Amino acid sequence: MHLARPSAALRPGQAYAAEVAAPPYDVLSADEARSRSSGKPWSFLRVSRPEIDLPDGTDPHSPDVYAKGAENFRRMIDCGVLVRDAMPCFYVYRMVMGAHSQTGIVVGASIADYDTGRIRKHESTRPDKEDDRVRHIEALNAQTGPALLVYPAAPELDELLEHAAAAEPATDLIADSGVRHTVWTIEDGQSQARITRLFDAMPALYIADGHHRSAAASRVAAARRKANPAHSGEESYNAFLAVAFPHHRMKILPYNRVVADLNGLTRDQFLVRVAERFTIQSSSAAVSPEGPGQFGLYLAGSWYRLALKASRVATNDLSTRLDVSLLADHLLVPVLGINDVRRDRRIDFVGGVRGLEDLERRVNSGEMACAFSLCATRMEDLMAVADAGQTMPPKSTWFEPKLADGLVSHLLD
Secondary structure, X not given: OOOEEOEOOEEEOHHHHHHHOEOOOOOOOHHHHHHHHOOOOOOOHHHHOHHHHOOOOOOOOOHHHHHHHHHHHHHHHHOOOEEEOOOOEEEEEEEEEOOEEEEEEEEEEEHHXXXXXXXXXXXXXXXXHHHHHHHHHHHHOEEOOOEEEEXXXXXXXXXXXXXXXOOOOOEEEEOOOOOEXXXXXXXXXXXXXXXXXXXXXXXXXXXXXXXHXXXXXXXXXXXXXXXXXXXXXXXXXXXXXXXXXXXXXXOEEOEEEEEOOOOOOOHHHHHHHXXXXXXXXXXXXXXXXXXXXXXXXXXXXXXXXXXXXXXXXOOOOOHHHOHHHHHXXXXXXXXXXXXXXXXXXXXXXXXXXXXXXXXXXHHHOOOOOEEEEOXXXXXXXXXXXXXXXXXXXXXXXXXXXXXXXXXXXXXXX
16 A cells, blocks of 8 residues: 555535634643534534534543544535545645644554554553544544644655645635635546555654544554455544644644643642753743753743753653653752653643643642743654654644644545
8 A cells, every 4th residue: 555545535514614723622621612513504513523413511532422523424415515526636734823834644653654653653642532533533524623633844845745735625724713624625546646646655644633543543454454454554543633844844843841840849849859960040031942951941930041951961862862752861850759740730831822821820720830931842852753653742742833623534435
């Protein structure tokens, strides 16, 4: 099977696209999803977060929720809100957020290449979150939330996509977030064959966001292969829905941290402990770190600039050289006693899109005791970690803008 292939996607017509388009299922709470979909009967949140159509307090992982999502999905198809393309296509997908623009391509990414590591991961997954996505895919018989992939330098492919994007778009909308989402179809066989060859020539693709969706698609494919004696490899379940962008066009924002308490320390005791490993400078303004090994600390109404002492940085492990790892290894664990950022409820994570003001707000409100601002992880570091077969700590990257759910879905025949 090819690394990436076209598919006959299920898409909203232009008349419905703005209402259908929704944020990814995992960036909103149920209350936020309910508010966003209010007055919008065709919002894709009714498929991706179907608990919003059930009584408050419904367990989002109950069978009734998956059944409701499938019911809403089928209703959108039956009413002509979502229509399947008559032939397999590639789809050019552009997002514009302010002055930032990135143009990529919707593909069916090879699950075989995911399983062998040619489509590379940088995060560990949680079984419960995988299970949720497996149940969702099976209930709908479709993949509806695209994974976000990046591809290494491929100027010829970039040029081809820009050329295709000069035509009249099939879908064009501005989402509630202010991000413009535009989709074009590539239908002609010659262009599709050229794109397929260009992907096949790539050494690897990289998952930027969507590790649980990718893993769930792999599990569904494995189960269906086992149940299908006539399995040929060409079935649609052998690919997972993804949008691939050139790595140099990706926008990664910091993924900041807030912590609920000082682990029994007073403010002064905490600063003394921090000074054992970091230099500390007071700052009259909010601190946005300027380079690796630097951090902002907001504590008791004041900002501080932290710099990890040079003797503490040396390591040959790629993942442990990341700022998210340095902060954990030299402050969160030894000073604040947070040994497992994935499960410790004392820590929370704030995407950089919310700004430093949100860090101040959460500390000033008394909800949190301190906050840390970080540098954004570099795309090159993510790719290097994935190439080395290593994993990054949880919440290492915040990609912005976000793909919209509902604009392209992948049916499993």
